[in-house]
Amino acid sequence: MDGNYILYKFILASAILLISLLVAMYSTLFERKLAGFFQDRLGPNRAGIFGIFQPLADGLKLFFKEEFMPGSADKFLYILGPSLTMMIALLTSAVIPWGNSIIINGVEYSLQVADINVGVLYVFAILSIGVYGIMIGGWASNNKYALIGAVRAASQMISYELAMSMAIISIVMMSGTLSLSEIVNQQHGFHWNIWYQPLGFLLFLVCAFAECNRSPFDLPECETELIGGYHTEYSSMKLGFYLFAEYINMFISSAMIATLYFGGYNFPFMDDLGLSHNAITMIGTIVFFIKISFFGFVFMWVRWTLPRFRYDQLMRLGWKTLLPLALVNIVITGFVIMLKNHS
Amino acid sequence: MSSANQHIVSLTGRSKVASNKKMTFMERIYLPAIMKGFGITFSHLFKKKATIQYPEVTRPIAEIYRGKHVLKRDDEGRERCTACGLCALACPAEAITMIAAERKADEMQLYREEKYASVYEINMLRCIFCGLCEEACPKEAIFLTNEIVPSDYERSSFIYGKDILVEPVDKRVDISKRQTPAVLNFKKDKNQSHNI
Numbered sequence: 001m002d003g004n005y006i007l008y009k010f011i012l013a014s015a016i017l018l019i020s021l022l023v024a025m026y027s028t029l030f031e032r033k034l035a036g037f038f039q040d041r042l043g044p045n046r047a048g049i050f051g052i053f054q055p056l057a058d059g060l061k062l063f064f065k066e067e068f069m070p071g072s073a074d075k076f077l078y079i080l081g082p083s084l085t086m087m088i089a090l091l092t093s094a095v096i097p098w099g100n101s102i103i104i105n106g107v108e109y110s111l112q113v114a115d116i117n118v119g120v121l122y123v124f125a126i127l128s129i130g131v132y133g134i135m136i137g138g139w140a141s142n143n144k145y146a147l148i149g150a151v152r153a154a155s156q157m158i159s160y161e162l163a164m165s166m167a168i169i170s171i172v173m174m175s176g177t178l179s180l181s182e183i184v185n186q187q188h189g190f191h192w193n194i195w196y197q198p199l200g201f202l203l204f205l206v207c208a209f210a211e212c213n214r215s216p217f218d219l220p221e222c223e224t225e226l227i228g229g230y231h232t233e234y235s236s237m238k239l240g241f242y243l244f245a246e247y248i249n250m251f252i253s254s255a256m257i258a259t260l261y262f263g264g265y266n267f268p269f270m271d272d273l274g275l276s277h278n279a280i281t282m283i284g285t286i287v288f289f290i291k292i293s294f295f296g297f298v299f300m301w302v303r304w305t306l307p308r309f310r311y312d313q314l315m316r317l318g319w320k321t322l323l324p325l326a327l328v329n330i331v332i333t334g335f336v337i338m339l340k341n342h343s
Numbered sequence: 344m345s346s347a348n349q350h351i352v353s354l355t356g357r358s359k360v361a362s363n364k365k366m367t368f369m370e371r372i373y374l375p376a377i378m379k380g381f382g383i384t385f386s387h388l389f390k391k392k393a394t395i396q397y398p399e400v401t402r403p404i405a406e407i408y409r410g411k412h413v414l415k416r417d418d419e420g421r422e423r424c425t426a427c428g429l430c431a432l433a434c435p436a437e438a439i440t441m442i443a444a445e446r447k448a449d450e451m452q453l454y455r456e457e458k459y460a461s462v463y464e465i466n467m468l469r470c471i472f473c474g475l476c477e478e479a480c481p482k483e484a485i486f487l488t489n490e491i492v493p494s495d496y497e498r499s500s501f502i503y504g505k506d507i508l509v510e511p512v513d514k515r516v517d518i519s520k521r522q523t524p525a526v527l528n529f530k531k532d533k534n535q536s537h538n539i
Contacts (some may be wrong), residue, residue: 037388040390
């Protein structure tokens, strides 16, 4: 535990924090642009070229908005809600392997803040806490729409977490480890998990949409029924935190999908290029971000294509379709593993 | 299916007979339909955008468009309006008001008639741009132009006075496109020649 090590961890953690915030900031612009394109419009293009200053303008606007708090709201919880949501959204990025390692002066520096051996469990633990931010916010607002939105969010996230974990169990069975860096290393080159777990990937993707409260599962905040859902009573930067956390969650979910099913920083023919270890790491990180961007695009693509589910349909899909499918997937995976070990 | 259903005439060629038949397996898992939807939205990414970048690019307007009004001057630069009030009377939205005044001896080059409008105001928020004021005007003094009334922040700034409405002497507004056959006939009438 020398000073060098602490400095390296500190730099890495701050870099990842800043990148997460920056990516979330610009995915708001990207989403608005895409929404425009999907609807034959242009999207924001007035603030700077291609509207690149639009996120800054939006942030500034949110800061200058009136800070309103309902008279009957629980003040402590009301502030805790968005803060908790934001914090939890940022916590997950710690265990994601953003790249392989960089070797400087013979010392190996891993591009992962915390390589804990229960990485997958950690992600699920954090995801489960995520519902608290929404629940507390909705409850503290003392508003029926906010409460209905929060209750919907809670039951939706708990239902879909189940199918999501079941989908991941197949991955854990295959790789025999819970460590995310180990799972990524096993997908070296082009041996991505998607080739072995297509059904698992589909289930995980659908559940990821539901976990992020994204369309077509955006029932907790559906404007047409619940005004704004759990953040109806929020304004100014507290609302900004809720909206911002959604984009960070999207970013982290995309990173998780890329890590678990699309080989993380691995890319085809990475051993045949004949480049140094550090160069491969750099390219790998870039490839990883390209994969993340692609899934970010998929998130938005889905939002602007599919209409919202009805609540009973949502529950039926989660419990009667996705969960049984995930269980079947586990059985098939186990069967294949048994056949492999036997022969 | 009854025989009546088979003879549905579709005017657009796009009408479909709704059916509640049991969905097949492929229809029930929805994935093919969802993929089709993705294809449709993706193709829209590359379609021509419908947006017109307004202040820089304007949509073409017809030359006979009924937009902002203009109070015309005659060839010698004198205001044509004689404050008869017929336009205000004709106006269905009651958007026009005016105050008449008598022309002084030293104002001969400013006003064409003995009586003129010292105040002439049109409330652009009330105006429905119907063009009835044009029709009512016996002096060919008021016309609608193909210029658009711009947006603003204050209600009071939408009450346009003579400073905005009267055409500048050095920047004449061409209204020949809006002169109706009735106006052109009126111009030919020898008995009315003193009006032109």
